[in-house]
Amino acid sequence: MLMAQAKGDPALARTLRLALAGTDGSGRLAVEVEKRLRTIGRSRGFIEWDKVRPLARELDSLRETIAGPLAATDPRAAVAQMRLLLSLADNVFERSDDGSGTLGEVFRGVGADLGRLWSQVPNRDPVALAADVLTLWDADGYGETDRLLEAAGPALGPEGRAELRRLLQARLVALPRPRKEDAFEGWQGRGQIAFRLRDLADLEGDVDAFIAATEAGGRAEDFAGDIAERLLAHGRPAEALAWLDRAPERHESEEVRHTDLRLAALDALGRQDEAHALRWAAFQRWLTPQHLRPYLRALPGFDDVEAKERAMAHALEHPDRNLALAFLVTWPNLEAANRLVRAHHAEMDGRDYGRLRPAAEALAERYPAAATLLHRALAEDVLRRTASRQYGYAARDVRACASLAPLLTEEPGLENHGAFLARVRREHGRKTGFWALLEGQA
Known part of the structure; x- marks a missing residue:
């Protein structure tokens, strides 16, 4: 009855074929999944805006089928089909306008599931897996592997992560040092490798490796906030302050973030007077309640009443009336x-x-x-x-x-x-x- 009903509904018909295939074992299910994936991969027509969400739903359904029923019975086949699904990203993105980000979210989920599926494969080779990760990164044109490394961490293990670091560092060493006049183009390649090394350092919780990777990529001061954040998490506030001192002036939201990191470092070092003065200065500049409230709480006696009145008067005179x-x-x-x-x-x-x-x-x-x-x-x-x-x-x-x-x-x-x-x-x-x-x- 359902198959008869599905004659006028291609999406329902495909779902039913996959469900029926799943009852006949992993072999048929893998064949049906691959057949549909290759059909999508051969498509060349532009995907109109009203077809983007239906396609995203179908791709996500295929992802769930691979990560669920297929992986439960045949993890190796599931890895192969998930890789095939991930490889469709360039084709799909080039034929569509993913202004809503729906397709991007689906493919990032595919990348993460692939990383998790590797852990289910018995007798896997972590060194070969590191090379696979690098190959997938190289082919990534739209950010579909953004979540791959974190998900693949358990499968890689210490041996795989060490190999991945070796491969990335070898690439970094092989790059020519950029000439001064070509600095931007030269640092782009180094920056991409450094970005991957930073992700790897985060996966291992190694703040010194994160700093080394950042410095290898060039313009490390541009990432002072990221470095300071990790140093603070590792109980190294003095070093965090030193990095924040190197940070160039940035847009307002980043300046606020740097101020909050500086406050956390000053508090950790017991430099309360400096932190107190910085909170007032931050409020004066940005009218931020999160800086004013702790500033008022730290005042003795009834001084907070006078300070609050001073803060309100400052707000009334602030040149940005909307703020x-x-x-x-x-x-x-x-x-x-x-x-x-x-x-x-x-x-x-x-x-x-x-x-x-x-x-x-x-x-x-x-x-x-x-x-x-x-x-x-x-x-x-x-x-x-x-x-x-x-x-x-x-x-x-x-x-x-x-x-x-x-x-x-x-x-x-x-x-x-x-x-x-x-x-x-x-x-x-x-x-x-x-x-x-x-x-x-x-």
Whole structure:
């Protein structure tokens, strides 16, 4: 009955054939799996966006069949079929647009399963396995082996890991030292090998090998945070600080990370005064609650009250008004957030909906005027930019203004809702898509 039903459903038919094959032993199951994998591998047509997820589901189902029923009865056949599945990555990626990352996730899972399956093969040769890992890395064009080494660790064992390190180091030695004028291109090859050596060092928990690999790859100071993190985990805070001192200036998120690592090192060394000063400096720069809270806790007596007032005053004067608003709402200090909005709403960036919209919602109950100003800023920014794809959000913000309107009191400089709508219609009346959404016609 199921096979009859599957005549009009190719995906169901393939699933049923695999299920039936599994009842006849591993030999037939391996044949059916390989047949389907080779069919996919021979395909050349472009995979349209609406076919990407169905293909990902099928590939994942094949992965589960190989790692489950086939591996349970014939681990060697399972390894062969998992390798075949992994080899499809280039073909599939070149024929599709994996903007969602769905296919990438499936193939990374295939790589990890292959590493685990190697452990199930009896009498495996760890030295030969190390060469296999290197071959798969060389063929990796889309990151499908990102999880291979960690999963293959038990199968490689100490002997296999030592061989893999020997092979990588031999490649590194064989590379010519880059000329100064070709430094970037020259270090790219070294950097890739160093990246693999760092992964191997992490697998063995060897921080000194991690540092050596990083230095061999060049520009080791660019990885100062990674090195410091591992040194701290191994109880070596003084060395971690020395590496952080070598780090070049980076983007904000990396600077925050380096600061947190520096704080951990200073705390571990008992240098509390330096850590205390650094937490305040970090808060002043980034308005980070995670730095302010321990700073306040460390203050004696009632000094924390005065320091908290100083922190709120600093936030109110911070030049990044959106950042300041997000901090005050998160802390929370809604009274100060209200003051900030009332004084500086014209300076706030309406594109920053990730901060302004949650702030408007947090302020709505106690400070409806401030919430209204934020919703208006969000809506008017969309209209000024004629960002038609965001008209739905703008309409939602205007409706939020309408719901808050009965709570507003008349005051100088604050338009009532009717006056606001009239002005927006004068300035943006031709944006019919927005007005249709607002009036429920689209």
